[in-house]
Amino acid sequence: MTPTEMEHRIVRYGDLRPCKTAFIDAHTPGSDQKENFTIIGGGVSESPDQHVHIALAHGFNIGAAGQPPKCRNSLHNHRTAEVFFVLKGRWRFFWGEHGDAGEVILEEGDIFNIPTNIFRGFENVGTDYGMIMAVLGGDDAGGGVIWAPHVIEDARAHGLVLGNDGKLYDSKQGQTLPDGVDPMPLLTADELAQVDTPSPMQVVGGYVRRYLDMVALAQSGTPCKVIGAQGIIRDKPGFEIDLLTRASARTQPHRHDRPSVLMPVKGHWRVDYEGGSATLAPGDTMSVPENLDHTAVPAMTGEAALYHIIGTDDAAGPTWKG
Structure with a gap:
């Protein structure tokens, strides 16, 4: 792309x-x-x-x-x-x-x-x-x-x-x-x-869920699963949301089988993808196409956090209580 x-x-x-x-x-x-x-x-x-x-x-x-x-x-x-x-x-x-x-x-x-x-x-x-x-x-x-x-x-x-x-x-x-x-x-x-x-x-x-608590959970090296069947908010609303920080950003190229969305909340993030790169700031929204290899990492020093959203096969219906 x-x-x-x-x-x-x-x-x-x-x-x-x-x-x-x-x-x-x-x-x-x-x-x-x-x-x-x-x-x-x-x-x-x-x-x-x-x-x-x-x-x-x-x-x-x-x-x-x-x-x-x-x-x-x-x-x-x-x-x-x-x-x-x-x-x-x-x-x-x-x-x-x-x-x-x-x-x-x-x-x-x-x-x-x-x-x-x-x-x-x-x-x-x-x-x-x-x-x-x-x-x-x-x-x-x-x-x-x-x-x-x-x-x-x-x-x-x-x-x-x-x-x-x-x-x-x-x-x-x-x-x-x-x-x-x-x-x-x-x-x-x-x-x-x-x-x-x-x-x-x-x-x-x-x-x-509070931002600082989610940041603490994401310091383990893996993103904080915020919403999902195994999330800190256990729900299946038709999508999952993760919070990524500097400590949990994935530096290896990866892809998803459906479109995903990146939404920075703190700091600037560099997204490298097959074909180019882009820098996102808080308030920006990026739709990553399905099956596109990409990475998202902080572009500058300082605080950095980003929400990642991806759809699931679950019905987008009433709140799930599992």
Whole structure:
């Protein structure tokens, strides 16, 4: 593969193209300044304005959310996995239909494998613009987002209506629902009763891992298996995630039988591949083609850590409890 061909599989942090109208809460005060990014795959955006950087199927989606301080993402649910790691800033994640069932604060490098079938939201509680990177299960990311009823009602009060076709219609721009399209129905009481409300101990103890703890585990010379059947978060969401550090970087060329993704969180990383090389910085995302020999090692002295994501044959469905 030539360097020119590979550059088309690298999305640089500075080249990310945001969408500010991706979801139903785009006009709701407190959520109207967020930016959504779809890096790999179709994502779950409800807006035709969403730019997709790499459309190739990987078995999972890669996205990101950027938000200024005090901006929040409204409470929603997914049918498949949603995993976040913090790239920049400090973030509060909260869950429950009204966001009052529990919360956890994540710092840079921390990772959160949010269980399926719970309402979740997140807020930038830092002092500067923050960025979190996301991995969503499945090529179609589970068919979209399920919103808490009050989110849909709040959005309607500010001019945005979600149709049952999964698309947004903005009355502020003179848009109305097309013939044959009805508003997305609110979840019924029976449907709401089927949504899980785990305790803070269950969520934080089972699905959150701290960056420094993972770095310590990766100092043994092998990557820290973060998410997987044998991971420190035991789950099979249709992909696996490892954390590599300087001590656990693989210096021998290797390949995978399916595409993989490299996402630095600390330091610069040099990726040598058959045909060329590239240097990645935090916030960059690189899709490595299947069956391509490559290595990834820190390019400079100092702290270095990188998340590696690869698909598996497991179904991208409800959280696995093995």
